[in-house]
Amino acid sequence: MSAQTTTYTLKHxxxxxxxxxxxxxxxxxxxxxxxxxxxxxxxxxxxxRIRHLRLVLAALTRIPNKVIGELHRSDxxxxxxxxxxxxxxxxxxxxx
Numbered sequence: 001m002s003a004q005t006t007t008y009t010l011k012h013x014x015x016x017x018x019x020x021x022x023x024x025x026x027x028x029x030x031x032x033x034x035x036x037x038x039x040x041x042x043x044x045x046x047x048x049r050i051r052h053l054r055l056v057l058a059a060l061t062r063i064p065n066k067v068i069g070e071l072h073r074s075d076x077x078x079x080x081x082x083x084x085x086x087x088x089x090x091x092x093x094x095x096x
Contacts, residue, residue: 003030007024008075008082009022009023010022012071012072016067021067024061024075026057026060026082036058036059037055060083060086
């Protein structure tokens with residue numbers, strides 16, 4: 001079974017370090033992504049901070065955090081909305 005992905009077309013494409021970003025793909029988290037997300041330090045009872053969400057997106061998109069930081073706000077918010085269900089599916093099957 002292959003990992004689920006969703007590709008989002010940026011409303012405001014960007015170029016960072018000479019590389020153009022027109023679309024961004026969010027991947028179902030693998031173990032490395034889950035570990036990276038776990039290390040972010042999100043407190044369950046608290047609203048995540050922007051830097052937490054940046055790091056989550058970096059883990060799920062496999063794009064450097066620096067690039068995530070250059071996204072237009074509306075693209076960032078849309079990507080976060082797409083990413084949340086990927087994490088919720090993982091939480092339903094998580095091992096403690």
